[in-house]
Amino acid sequence: MLKKRLIPIILIKNGLLVQSKNFQFHQQLGHPIETVRRLSEWCSDEIIYLDITRDNNYYTGREDHKYKNFDSFLSIIKELAKITFMPITLGGKIKNLYDVEQRFKYGADKVCLNSAPYKDLKIIYQIAKEFGSQALVISVDVRLIGNEYVIFHENGNLKSKYKLKEWLKIIRDNGAGEVLIKSMDRDGQKRGQDLNLIKIVDKECKIPVITAGGTGKWEDFCEVFNETNVSAVAASNIFHHSDQSMYDAKKYLYKKKFSVRKPELISIIKK
Amino acid sequence: MTIAILNFGSGNLNSVYNMIDYLGFDCKITNDESIINTSTHIILPGVGSYEGLMSKIKKNDIDLLHEQIHVKKKPFLGICIGMQILSTTGNEFGKHKGLNWVGGNVSKIESDKLPHIGWNNIIIKRNSIPTKNLDDESSFYFANSHHFRPKNSNHVVAETFYELSFCSIIEKENIFGVQFHPEISQKAGELLLNNFLNIKC
Helix, strand or coil: CECEEEEEEEEEECCEEEEEECCCEEEEEECHHHHHHHHHHCCCCCEEEEECCCCCCCCCCCCCCCCCCHHHHHHHHHHHHCCCCCCEEEECCCCCHHHHHHHHHCCCCEEEECCHHHHCCHHHHHHHHHHCHHHEEEEEEEEEECCEEEEEECCCCEEEEEEHHHHHHHHHHHCCCEEEEEECCCCCCCCCCCHHHHHHHHHHCCCCEEEECCCCCHHHHHHHHHHCCCCEEEECHHHHCCCCHHHHHHHHHHHCCCCECCCCCCCCCCC | CEEEEECCCCCCCHHHHHHHHHCCCCEEEECCHHHHHHEEEEEECCCCCHHHHHHHCCHHHHHHHHHHHHHCCCCEEEECHHHHCCCCEEECCCEEECCCCCCEEEEECCCCCCCEEEEEECEECCCCCCCCCCCCCCEEEEEECEEEEECCHHHEEEEEEECEEEEEEEEECCEEEECCCHHHCHHHHHHHHHHHHCCCC
């Protein structure tokens, strides 16, 4: 039986792991390598890395980070791929097929796109044809305005001309393999995921759906799996706050008879 | 004593390399005839589509592989699409001929939700080398919309359920194939690859 997945999202900004609130405030948590090693040892189902470094950088964070530029983001990934034997999805700053190819070369199993298809739809079909649909996740950032769910691109800064349902259909028809739905309103709010939004997306999508935004406790995952048919739940902040977080989350769901992979702990020692 | 990871695509071959390297075996991502000739085991990772992969394997590659697999009887493992193209025909973006090393065809899974992506368990149908120390709770990472239907049910080692039971591990003499990705399936994947890599040629 196909298992429900729990996916940590690793937000990387200027080479450092950060946590996010409302798509605007990013607090530094340190170097990603140790975090990822731990998530790996706690048998995470997969990992999504999003590089959210922005061009017009305004933050005045500490300057002791080793990895500053774009190439180095990929070189971190290359190192991480040697210690994480699980699917790796890379997102952020992907503009064309060359960027996609680079990411596969550095160890990605899937790529995640948000803004590029909005500018040029062809890229979805091109990636699907060359690398297969299963290697392509389209992330859709959504904010509730009035009583309408509105899509945003460019790190949440640009309002889309497409309606939510319309966009979901377009990306599927062009060959996307999975959809990552992020609720911007719930980002970092810890009050549970936006079930209304997830229900709409779940009903509309004929490809696997991953949902993110708002998880404050493990029960929030149960709610999503109980009330919708989505394939996976993703979260960022909550997985950074406790030791063995991923193991605990799985254990919690496994005990409640959710169809998740059996919780396990392993040690990763390079021979 | 090298394990040859065949390089016929533009996808992620490094994850196979990383896992085998981690397990302590010497391996190379290669197309080089002399390396393939002296290799002990051959792995064909699956990237792209059925037709895409078949179109990259040229006549002389097939001759070389034929000699390695069918004459020298080296252990061979096809992963995902690398397993699917062992079939007689495939039906992805039209009908295409496969390598026909294991009789059968590949067709689309009938489901409202595809691709079949994520961790799923295997249901072991018979004893075999690659499934040693694995059981029906062993889960692997899958990413497929199509499934292999071998003509001879004896070639089916394990099945997996998604809308229907489909073949997830095949074995025919020294030829093995897995529909999932052991290289990114953590402990279960390590066990399976270790079993395969410890087969003596």
